[in-house]
Every structure is written in structure tokens, then in C-alpha cells.
Amino acid sequence: xxxxxxxxxxxxxxxxxxxxxxxxxxxxxxxxxxxxxxxxxxxxxxxxxxxxxxxxxxxxxxxxxxxxxxxxxxxxxxxxxxxxxxxxxxxxxxxxxxxxxxxxxxxxxxxxxxxxxxxxxxxxxxxxxxxxxxxxxxxxxxxxxxxxxxxxxxxxxxxxxxxxxxxxxxxxxxxxxxxxxxxxxxxxxxxxxxxxxxxxxxxxxxxxxxxxxxxxxxxxxxxxxxxxxxxxxxxxxxxxxxxxxxxxxxxxxxxxxxxxxxxxxxxxxxxxxxxxxxxxxxxxxxxxxxxxxxxxxxxxxxxxxxxxxxxxxxxxxxxxxxxxxxxxxxxxxxxxxxxxxxxxxxxxxxxxxxxxxxxxxxxxxxxxxxxxxxxxxxxxxxxxxxxxxxxxxxxxxxxxxxxxxxxxxxxxxxxxxxxxxxxxxxxxxxxxxxxxxxxxxxxxxxxxxxxxxxxxxxxxxxxxxxxxxxxxxxxxxxxxxxxxxxxxxxxxxxxxxxxxxxxxxxxxxxxxxxxxxxxxxxxxxxxxxxxxxxxxxxxxxxxxxxxxxxxxxxxxxxxxxxxxxxxxxxxxxxxxxxxxxxxxxxxxxxxxxxxxxxxxxxxxxxxxxxxxxxxxxxxxxxxxxxxxxxxx
RNA sequence: GCCACCGUAGCUCAGUCGGUAGAGCAACUGAUUCGUAAUCAGUAGGUCAGCGGUUCAAUUCCGCUCGGUGGCUCCA
Numbered sequence: 019x020x021x022x023x024x025x026x027x028x029x030x031x032x033x034x035x036x037x038x039x040x041x042x043x044x045x046x047x048x049x050x051x052x053x054x055x056x057x058x059x060x061x062x063x064x065x066x067x068x069x070x071x072x073x074x075x076x077x078x079x080x081x082x083x084x085x086x087x088x089x090x091x092x093x094x095x096x097x098x099x100x101x102x103x104x105x106x107x108x109x110x111x112x113x114x115x116x117x118x119x120x121x122x123x124x125x126x127x128x129x130x131x132x133x134x135x136x137x138x139x140x141x142x143x144x145x146x147x148x149x150x151x152x153x154x155x156x157x158x159x160x161x162x163x164x165x166x167x168x169x170x171x172x173x174x175x176x177x178x179x180x181x182x183x184x185x186x187x188x189x190x191x192x193x194x195x196x197x198x199x200x201x202x203x204x205x206x207x208x209x210x211x212x213x214x215x216x217x218x219x220x221x222x223x224x225x226x227x228x229x230x231x232x233x234x235x236x237x238x239x240x241x242x243x244x245x246x247x248x249x250x251x252x253x254x255x256x257x258x259x260x261x262x263x264x265x266x267x268x269x270x271x272x273x274x275x276x277x278x279x280x281x282x283x284x285x286x287x288x289x290x291x292x293x294x295x296x297x298x299x300x301x302x303x304x305x306x307x308x309x310x311x312x313x314x315x316x317x318x319x320x321x322x323x324x325x326x327x328x329x330x331x332x333x334x335x336x337x338x339x340x341x342x343x344x345x346x347x348x349x350x351x352x353x354x355x356x357x358x359x360x361x362x363x364x365x366x367x368x369x370x371x372x373x374x375x376x377x378x379x380x381x382x383x384x385x386x387x388x389x390x391x392x393x394x395x396x397x398x399x400x401x402x403x404x405x406x407x408x409x410x411x412x413x414x415x416x417x418x419x420x421x422x423x424x425x426x427x428x429x430x431x432x433x434x435x436x437x438x439x440x441x442x443x444x445x446x447x448x449x450x451x452x453x454x455x456x457x458x459x460x461x462x463x464x465x466x467x468x469x470x471x472x473x474x475x476x477x478x479x480x481x482x483x484x485x486x487x488x489x490x491x492x493x494x495x496x497x498x499x500x501x502x503x504x505x506x507x508x509x510x511x512x513x514x515x516x517x518x519x520x521x522x523x524x525x526x527x528x529x530x531x532x533x534x535x536x537x538x539x540x541x542x543x544x545x546x547x548x549x550x551x552x553x554x555x556x557x558x559x560x561x562x563x564x565x566x567x568x569x570x571x572x573x574x575x576x577x578x579x580x581x582x583x584x585x586x587x588x589x590x591x592x593x594x595x596x597x598x599x600x601x602x603x604x605x606x607x608x609x610x611x612x613x614x615x616x617x618x619x620x621x622x623x624x625x626x627x628x629x630x631x632x633x634x635x636x637x638x639x640x641x642x643x644x645x646x647x648x649x650x
Numbered sequence: 651g652c653c654a655c656c657g658u659a660g661c662u663c664a665g666u667c668g669g670u671a672g673a674g675c676a677a678c679u680g681a682u683u684c685g686u687a688a689u690c691a692g693u694a695g696g697u698c699a700g701c702g703g704u705u706c707a708a709u710u711c712c713g714c715u716c717g718g719u720g721g722c723u724c725c726a
Binding site for chain 1: 651652653654655661662682683684685686687688689699716717718719720721722723724725726
């Protein structure tokens with residue numbers, strides 16, 4: 019059976035944040051093992067008994083769901099039904115699509131199977147017997163899977179009271195062990211994950227060892243939904259969307275402030291790190307994209323159109339030379355900048371940073387909130403260097419990623435993607451490049467997994483995934499080696515021996531896109547941004563109209579000191595103002611009444627504590643300024 | 651793009667088994683001038699996403715379009 023590609027928690031973040039990893043280990047009563055089958059296949063692959071047993075439980079529940087679907091949808095053909103993080107799914111080919119409404123019916127049928135308490139009985143079949151069995155059961159996808167099993171594979175079938183499925187196991191002992199489940203959603207899924215293939219129906223479910231675990235899981239999912247950046251972004255007035263420009267956020271004043279803060283902080287960090295910033299065009303002649311290879315490999319993701327004025331209904335073939343494309347990436351511009359004059363090895367490594375606006379024509383169905391948009395900016399940079407400099411440069415970027423993510427207390431997972439089948443360049447070059455990336459990761463002490471064959475055609479890469487509130491991974495930082503682009507642009511530098519060499523290019527981003535990263539941060543902080551990022555750092559609230567004058571003085575002093583302050587002088591009671599302020603997630607509230615007015619002081623309370631602190635006006639401004647310093 | 655679901659006031663959501671809609675918060679007006687998590691009263695606000703069909707009658711049923719959500723594919 020297919021192994022779980024999404025299971026496993028990310029390594030704990032350097033600051034050991036509790037926002038991630040809602041693993042429910044330890045909540046179940048001590049395991050006594052009586053609910054597992056005796057056959058302990060693959061036990062070693064799991065880090066704990068709990069993980070191993072949950073895996074078996076989820077796998078078993080998937081089988082129960084399959085049987086239930088078969089009774090309700092006669093003729094259903096099953097493909098794969100693996101356990102995944104927190105649950106399982108099964109992909110099934112049915113004549114009528116499965117709707118969300120039918121989930122309750124499927125659940126009812128599953129409950130009957132659980133109640134029946136059938137034993138999961140394992141038998142080993144010969145290949146011809148197994149093929150004959152699944153042909154008789156009219157399960158062509160299973161027959162196909164048997165054909166794809168390795169020569170020496172032991173072919174096993176599990177029988178749960180009549181319903182039989184091809185499966186490597188292990189399972190729990192009885193269907194009665196799978197009581198605490200819930201079906202969550204249905205979706206389409208392509209056969210073998212290939213969009214050219216038929217679309218199957220995928221049903222997702224979750225299952226836990228105890229009722230309490232299930233309830234806790236559902237509650238946590240509900241809590242996570244409250245942190246959804248789309249919800250918070252609307253509530254906190256950070257951004258909006260409009261149907262006239264799907265996939266393109268409108269940054270409202272507070273969101274724009276947050277965006278600018280992050281852009282500035284990253285720009286400052288990179289300037290310190292020896293980068294120089296540039297600004298480049300958005301619209302380019304098609305010829306550029308032909309040179310870069312985007313026209314051949316990326317055209318469908320680009321927005322492009324004809325230059326010049328065309329009369330309505332003018333259907334003449336467009337002149338190719340007039341096609342313009344909106345940039346989906348900055349790299350070609352940077353190639354042109356590098357190539358504008360003769361370069362010496364003394365200039366290397368050359369690091370060019372660009373926060374330009376990018377457009378990608380993403381499929382409509384793929385768009386969502388800030389995490390997948392059509393218009394965005396990256397904290398993009400390209401490093402031009404010699405082959406000998408690759409290791410050092412990559413290591414430096416990995417350290418930057420770790421430094422920045424630690425500052426946000428964000429956990430991440432690193433993936434090293436190696437050469438794909440249709441690669442460009444010699445094996446020798448790839449050997450060196452992959453080794454350089456791997457060494458850099460090891461030297462930096464960053465845990466990583468290897469994604470065999472998942473590299474770009476032009477070079478291997480390291481991607482860094484971060485989790486959102488619902489623990490879905492999103493690719494943010496990336497480090498990609500590129501041996502091809504410099505060649506396509508005919509770039510060279512003069513080495514010490516006065517001969518010309520082709521530089522290597524490293525594409526790298528730390529946040530990735532500002533849009534996606536901000537979306538992640540909103541969820542990570544549940545909207546409660548640290549002082550330095552907060553678009554509103556302190557709100558000044560008057561107790562009554564009598565102290566408006568003093569409040570105004572404080573506002574002016576704060577703003578003059580660069581503190582992002584606002585003034586709530588509304589005709590409301592202070593209790594109401596506190597409540598409203600708390601919902602706004604602003605870090606500090608300054609309460610100004612007649613006492614403060616007389617003493618010339620400021621009384622503040624923070625989001626984290628109800629305790630008041632009173633201080634002089636200069637002390638207040640200095641404290642706000644001190645806490646607003648960026649951590650990197 | 652594919653599969654399923656959703657679209658009611660600025661926001662969160664009721665409701666209508668077909669007879670053109672309601673709450674809370676927000677907004678606005680008035681009263682109140684108040685010391686640490688909601689002062690009182692009132693007012694206004696909706697082509698029930700859009701277009702078409704069925705019907706005496708559509709927000710409700712059907713179709714299409716647009717947008718969104720969850721997945722698939724792809725990717726920052």
C-alpha cells in the first residue's frame with residue numbers, strides 16, 4: 019500500500035513554539051497492545067507504539083469505509099486508501115459522484131460494520147490466485163496494483179467479515195476497534211495523481227483511539243479555523259479581495275503597513291548580508307522569455323498579450339514580435355543586469371535582491387486567500403558565483419532562513435530535491451551540486467528529507483515548508499541552484515587566469531512571497547503581531563471628554579517618536595473601549611483619565627496582562643520605541 | 651482546469667417545504683461625561699451574487715455565468 023507522504027510532525031521550531039504540532043500523543047490511556055494484530059510488519063518505521071497503532075487504526079478504518087461505500091454505491095472500484103496525518107482517505111471510482119450529503123449515510127453503514135466486530139483476517143496469496151480473486155471481485159485497479167508489486171513481494175489480502183481488500187497491513191484486530199471516526203470531506207482526485215487520468219472520488223476521514231481524542235481533534239480544528247488568515251484579515255482590516263481581480267489582494271492601510279514593515283526588515287537584513295537591491299520592469303518582450311526558457315516551460319502560467327492597438331474584431335494573426343509577457347519571476351531581469359558589462363571574478367559572489375511585482379496565471383481552482391495568489395512580491399534574490407563558492411553561499415542562505423524563522427518562532431521542514439529524469443547538464447555537475455546542498459544543510463545542522471527526482475530541470479534545490487493553522491504545509495523559502503540560465507543568457511566572468519567562465523546562479527527567497535508569508539504569520543500569531551510588526555502598536559483611550567487634551571498630547575508625542583498610535587476619544591465608557599481594543603489585538607492600550615492628566619503620566623496595559631503600569635510621557639515613548647525594534 | 655459544496659445588511663449568521671426577509675455586532679442620531687472586558691433610547695441599511703428558464707407568483711425549484719471554500723493537479 020502507499021505510504022503516508024504527509025505524516026510526521028515537523029522538527030520543533032528553534033524557539034519551541036507551541037503553536038505547531040497538535041499531536042495528541044499521551045492523551046490516550048496506556049496501550050496494552052491487545053487491539054493490534056500479532057503480525058507486526060513495518061513496526062520499525064514508526065517512532066512510537068502510539069504512531070504505529072494509529073497508523074493501523076486509520077488503515078483499518080479506511081477498509082471499513084470502503085466496505086460501506088461498496089454497499090451504498092454498488093459497482094464501486096477501489097484504488098488506494100492510505101492512512102494520512104490525523105486520518106485516512108480512500109480513492110474510489112464510482113458511477114455517480116459522492117456528495118457531502120451521502121457522508122452521513124456512509125458513516126451509518128460504517129457504524130454497522132464496526133458493531134459487527136469482524137476480525138481482520140490476513141491471508142497470503144500467490145500472484146495468480148490474487149489476480150483471480152480481484153478479477154472475480156471486479157476490482158480492476160487492485161488487479162493492476164498486483165501487477166505493479168515487486169517480483170518477490172508477499173501478496174496479502176485482508177478479510178473483514180466478507181469484504182476483502184489487497185493490503186500489506188498491519189491492521190487492528192477487529193472492526194470494533196474503529197469506533198471513534200468521522201468522515202470529513204469529499205473531493206476529486208486523479209488516478210495515480212496524474213491530471214491526464216480519470217478523476218476519482220476521494221473521501222477523507224479521521225479516526226482516533228478514544229472518543230476524547232476525536233472530540234479534542236475536532237475542537238482543535240474548529241479553533242484553527244478561527245485563526246484562518248482570511249477571517250482575521252477581514253476582521254483586522256488588513257486586506258480585501260474583489261471579484262474584479264481574483265487572486266490579487268487589495269492591501270488596506272493596516273495591511274500595507276505590515277507589508278511595508280516586512281519588506282523593510284528584509285531589505286535591511288539583506289543589505290547587511292552583502293546584497294544590493296534593484297528594481298526591474300514587469301513587462302517584457304516575448305524574446306526575453308524565449309531566451310530564458312519560460313516561453314517553452316512556463317507559458318501557460320504567464321499572462322501575455324499583444325502590444326499596440328488592435329481594432330475590435332481584428333482577427334489578423336498577431337505579429338510574434340509584438341507579444342509581451344508579464345513577469346512571473348525576476349531571474350531573467352537579473353541575468354540582463356549581470357550581462358550588461360564585462361564581469362571579473364573579483365565581483366563574485368554578486369547578490370541581487372528584487373522585491374518586484376510578479377504575476378502568475380494560476381488555475382482558478384487553485385487560488386485561495388493569501389497563500390495562493392496571482393499577483394505577489396517575493397523577497398527574491400539571485401546570487402552569481404563560481405562553482406567553488408556554491409557551498410559557502412548556500413550555507414549562508416540556510417543560516418539566514420533559520421535566523422529569520424527563529425525570530426518569528428516559526429517551525430519549518432527542509433526538503434532537498436535531487437535531479438529529475440529530464441535534467442539538463444552533466445551528471446558530474448549534478449553530483450557536485452547535490453553534494454554542495456547536502457553538505458550545507460548538514461553543516462548548518464538543519465534536519466531535512468530528500469525528495470528524490472523532484473529538482474528543477476536546471477538544478478537541485480532546497481525548499482522550506484511552513485505549516486498554516488490547519489497544519490497544511492506551504493512552501494516559503496527556497497534555494498535553487500541553476501547551471502542553465504547563465505548559459506542561456508551567455509553570461510561569463512573573467513577568472514584569475516584571464517579566461518572566461520560561466521557563473522552559477524542561486525535563486526533564493528527567505529519569506530518566499532510576502533503574501534503567503536503574511537498569511538502564515540497571521541495564523542501563526544492568531545492576529546496578535548509582536549510590537550515591531552503591529553500596524554497599530556498602542557491605542558490611547560480617554561476615560562471621559564475631560565482628558566481629551568492630555569490624550570491628544572500623548573498621541574502627538576508617540577507619533578513624533580515613530581510609535582504607531584491611535585486615539586479612541588469616542589463617547590464610550592472605558593470598559594467598552596477596553597473590550598473593543600482587546601478584540602483589535604493591538605499590543606498596548608493607554609488609559610487616560612483625570613489622574614493621568616493631572617500628573618502628566620500615561621497608564622498602559624498590555625494584551626498579555628490586565629495589570630496597569632503608570633509612567634511619564636517620555637518613559638512611555640521610549641518603552642514603545644524599544645519594544646518595536648525588529649528582531650533581525 | 652477537474653470533483654464536491656457554498657454565496658441572505660459592512661461583519662457573523664437565522665429564515666423562507668414557492669407568496670419579494672430577520673437578529674447580534676458595526677454605522678448614524680440623541681441622551682449620558684462615565685476609571686479597566688459591552689450605558690440607554692432611537693434611526694438607517696438588503697435587486698437574498700448575476701443572467702435566463704419553469705410558475706399566477708422565484709431569494710427559495712432548474713440551467714448557465716461570476717466569485718468563494720475544501721481537495722486533486724501545479725506551485726512562492
